[in-house]
Amino acid sequence: xxxxxxxxxxxxxxxxxxxxxxxxxxxxxxxxxxxxxxxxxxxxxxxxxxxxxxxxxxxxxxxxxxxxxxxxxxxxxxxxxxxxxxxxxxxxxxxxxxxxxxxxxxxxxxxx
Amino acid sequence: xxxxxxxxxxxxxxxxxxxxxxxxxxxxxxxxxxxxxxxxxxxxxxxxxxxxxxxxxxxxxxxxxxxxxxxxxxxxxxxxxxxxxxxxxxxxxxxxxxxxxxxxxxxxxxx
Numbered sequence: 001x002x003x004x005x006x007x008x009x010x011x012x013x014x015x016x017x018x019x020x021x022x023x024x025x026x027x028x029x030x031x032x033x034x035x036x037x038x039x040x041x042x043x044x045x046x047x048x049x050x051x052x053x054x055x056x057x058x059x060x061x062x063x064x065x066x067x068x069x070x071x072x073x074x075x076x077x078x079x080x081x082x083x084x085x086x087x088x089x090x091x092x093x094x095x096x097x098x099x100x101x102x103x104x105x106x107x108x109x110x111x112x
Numbered sequence: 113x114x115x116x117x118x119x120x121x122x123x124x125x126x127x128x129x130x131x132x133x134x135x136x137x138x139x140x141x142x143x144x145x146x147x148x149x150x151x152x153x154x155x156x157x158x159x160x161x162x163x164x165x166x167x168x169x170x171x172x173x174x175x176x177x178x179x180x181x182x183x184x185x186x187x188x189x190x191x192x193x194x195x196x197x198x199x200x201x202x203x204x205x206x207x208x209x210x211x212x213x214x215x216x217x218x219x220x221x222x223x
Contacts, residue, residue, distance in 0.1 A: 098206045102147075102156075
């Protein structure tokens with residue numbers, strides 16, 4: 001089955017710096033790649049997603065890039081703020097039933 | 113807005129007890145999911161359901177069962193709770209053309 005690896009597991013940055021989280025996947029048939037943010041005491045919430053027919057997508061300070069050939073995708077957060085501190089999960093879906101396979105998560109800490 | 117609610121935020125049970133975790137969604141979505149979340153392991157799929165009375169095993173179904181008698185409600189059952197089932201449990205719903213929406217989670221402790 002699909003295997004998703006996510007790195008790093010923890011990431012500490014200063015406010016205003018950029019943060020990058022990377023995920024690799026194994027199944028070349030996967031076609032949907034969402035990123036979730038989980039704040040303390042809450043369930044994960046979608047922050048951005050990308051489909052396999054697109055190489056990059058941006059929404060204000062966050063962007064996602066996809067390299068289908070290398071089977072990896074990345075989350076980029078620019079001008080980080082303390083409220084960006086959370087756990088971030090990548091996920092991968094392979095058509096059909098809508099099952100998602102999640103990465104192991106990255107704890108991002110943004111220090112003022 | 114999609115709303116997914118879970119019956120309890122925190123739950124403490126004893127080994128051997130039968131435990132019910134309830135999840136309700138208000139958007140008439142067919143697909144619902146149960147995950148458990150453990151540090152360093154991410155979210156792992158326990159069971160999912162794509163219609164009333166339909167269920168499919170996920171990646172870690174052992175020790176769990178589910179019930180879906182009504183479209184809006186998906187229950188996770190621990191027949192005989194064990195300490196290794198102490199975890200955060202997350203329910204999610206998935207509309208046809210969108211991504212998954214999660215409930216707030218239930219943190220279960222089994223003593």
